[in-house]
Amino acid sequence: MKKIVKYLAYFVGLLVFGAAALLLYVRMALPNVPAEDLTIEYTEARIKRGEYLANSVTVCMDCHSERDWSKFSAPLTPGTLGKGGDRFDQSMGFPGVFFAKNVTPTGISRYTDGELFRVITSGVTKEGRAIFPIMPYPYYGKMDREDIYSIIAYLRTLKPITNDVPDSEPEFPMNFILNTIPGPANPQPKPDKKDQLAYGAYLTNASACIECHTNVDKGQIIPELAFSGGRPFEFPDGSVLRSSNITPHETGIGAMTEQEFIARFKMYADSAYVPPSIPPGEFNTIMPWTMYGRMDREDLAAIYAYLRTVKPIENKVEKFTPAASPLSVVNK
Structure with a gap:
């Protein structure tokens, strides 16, 4: 009996040692992605392309600027372009700050x-x-190198703003899990615009549409529900927004023509459009319509064409649930 207890103690000790060694490795040795020795030429063409991508496709400026949440779709606050500071914390369902x-x-x-x-x-x-x-760097890692170079060139031209942003603080166990996520980039060449479906797939990836428009399980998107919407986004006041179904099913964008799809975006780029004020607790959206609305019509048409090819999934999304009421706004 004493021998059994002794062996069990050794076994438990080995398990504890192994677990500690694994955690130490994850904490100290990962992520293991070296930076390239790279020098980019900041040409006018690259800067122009980068401005378009960062503000209308990858919408980097959406999170890295200040947004006015008192207005619909929270447009950017003038004078804050690139300053950072946007906070995502536990009140919004994140595993840390x-x-x-x-x-x-x-x-x-x-x-x-x-x-x-x-x-x-x-x-x-x-x-x-x-x-x-x-x-969504896993998606940006699949973009054409030239497009990433263009974004970098554009960022170098932004007006400098002094704003010291705190470091993020993930909770346990995310502080360990986080180190296992990064991997080497896998850049893909940008398809010719003449190949509309391939080009639309490229833009859909660059915009990371699937990330918001697919429901998740334990933080991971559910592949078989791709683009069918319903992913919940919590607001600090307790209200919940859910993403739209953008598959070609009739509960998604199935009844929407290309012209209607493009117009849905372009209405927010119209010079006459003024974002309405939204009282606290009422329906608002995290979708940066005023940014995506500046995307080229040709690019929006390509995204529409690609989305028409994805698997149609029936999912009538309950768009918004206010914090203090069971009533909800149903997505039409």
Whole structure:
């Protein structure tokens, strides 16, 4: 009996030692994604392309600027472009407190081009820390290198803004899990616009549409529910927004023509459009319509064409649930 107890003690000790060693490895050795030795030429063409991507496709400026949540779709507050500071915490369902960093030259001047490429496409900072994938770097890592170079060139031209943003603080066990997520980028060439479906798939990935428009299980999107909406987004006041179904099913965008799809975006880019004020607790959206609305018509048409090819999934989404009421706004 004593021998059995002794062997069990050894076994438990080995398990504890192994677990501790594994956690130490994850904490100290990961993420293991070296930065490239990279120097980018900041040409006028790249800066222009980067401005378009960062403001209308990948919408980097959405999180890395200040948004006015008193208005519909929370448009950017003038004078805050790239300053960072947007906070995502437990009140919104996140496993910790995460901040969008300052991406003006004040915040990124110490980054080499290779380090910027790495943080955008692999989610690893200059110091080697993994960032939480609320910035959808797994999708950016599949973009054309030239497009990422263009975004970097554009960021270098932003007006410097002094704004010291705190470091993110993931909770346990996310502080360990986080280090296992980053991996090397896998850049893909941008398809020719003439191949509308392939080009639309590329833009849909760059915009990370699937990330918001697919429900999740334990923080991971459910592949078989791709683009069918229903993913919940909690507001600090307790109200819940759910993403729309954008599959070609009739409960999604099945009845929407290409012209109607494009018009849905473009109405927010109209010079006459003024975002209405939204009282606290009433329906609002995290969808940055005023940014996506500036996307080229040709690009929106390509995204529409691609979405028409995804699996139609029936899912009539309950769009919004106020904090203090069981009533909800049903997505039409």
